[in-house]
Amino acid sequence: MHTVAVLALDQVVPFDLATPLEVFGRVRLPDGRSGYRVHVCAAESPVDAGLFRIDAPWGLDALADADTIIVPGRSVLTPVQDDVLAALRTAAAAGTRIASICSGTFTLAEAGLLDGLRATTHWVAAAALAEQYPAIEVDPDVLYVDNGQILTSAGAAAGLDLCLYLIRRDYGSAVAADAARLSVMPLEREGGQAQFIVHQQPPTPQGSVLEPVLRWMEDNAAREVTLEDIAANSGLSTRTLLRRFREQTGTTPLQWLHRARVRQAQFLLETTAHSIDRIAGQVGFGSPTAFRERFKRITGVSPQAYRNAFQ
Known part of the structure; x- marks a missing residue:
């Protein structure tokens, strides 16, 4: 069982704190066991969350025993206590x-x-993060970035992602899918090499004339489809x-179609033992070479690297 320590600081964002408690606390493995042990940790308790106070049962020493530490959002105007920063550095070094x-x-x-990280x-x-910490490569256009040991996410919903x-x-797609269903969330992810980044399809306004054609494109992604x-x-x-x-999705029809095909390929790479060449044909790419190039782009x-990481 993995231990997750959720760090509660003064002026913590309540939703950001509640998200890991809710998501990790509900994870069940195929044999019925809990997947995670979740601890709420703080330098001092209770923690002032603005509208209410939070009793944290564990102190900073619990961070040393954690497999994962989650740092929720908080007011950036309040400096972080030195002992908290020291505990995070010690955990990172370990x-x-x-x-x-x-x-x-x-x-x-x-x-x-x-x-030195993204x-x-x-x-x-x-913009404030980039200005205050020029040594960081700030990317505001993604939901989260995974550098291996250190991960960051965007807003509260991205924290759930x-x-x-x-x-x-930690446990594979099946366990994560069960957790996603309990959270009423989709489970669609795309990977990066040093950083695993989500590239969701751009949202389309409800009632848009494009809604029917997007459904048609998704249903027909596996066959050869032209712009015409x-x-x-x-x-x-x-x-x-x-x-x-372009106005409603920020991309072109064929680029959107390629992403739909890649999402289908990801599912097959995770859940089947089909060869790469076979999957290329199943999802509508004209050749395995074109599939490999588009998938990596x-x-x-x-x-193959995606399959190794997620199958």
Whole structure:
């Protein structure tokens, strides 16, 4: 059983604190055992969360026994206590996995754990993070970044994505999928090499004229589809389709289609022993070479590396 320590600091964001407690606390393995032991830790208790106070049963010494430490978001205007920063540095030096939610990235930055690494935080605070900590490569456009031992996530919802991702890393897709269903969340992830980053399809406004054609594209991703096919199905000219698609999704129809195919390939790589060449054909790529190139361009790793990481 993995031990997860959730660090509660003054002015902590309640939702960011509750998310790992809820998600990790509900994980059950196939034999019915709990997947995680969750401890709420603090330098001092109770913790002032603004509207209410939190009793933390464990002190900072519990961080030394944790397999994973979660650092929730908090007010970035309040400096972090020196003993907290020291405890995080000690845990990092010991190889403990440490992940932040939302503005919790600032706590890791203040501890010096992100220097020279790629990191993300809530987009509202990304510019401030980059300005205050120029040694960090700040990426405001992703939901989370995994550097191996140190992970960061964007806003509160991205913190939930990150928790599910960690479960997937620890116990595989089936256990993570059960946790996602309990949280009423999708489980779709794409990988990067040094950092595992989520690239979700851009959202489409509800009621958009594109909704039906996007469903059609998803259903027909495994066959050869041209821009003209998509335009004909949408009832729009190719010129109008391209303009509306870019306006409403931020990408092109064929780029969207490639991502849909890669998501289908990810599922097959995780759940089957089919060869890479067979999967390439199943998801609609004209050749295995084209599939490998597109898969790596979108996810950052080869199909085989993805299978090794997630099957």
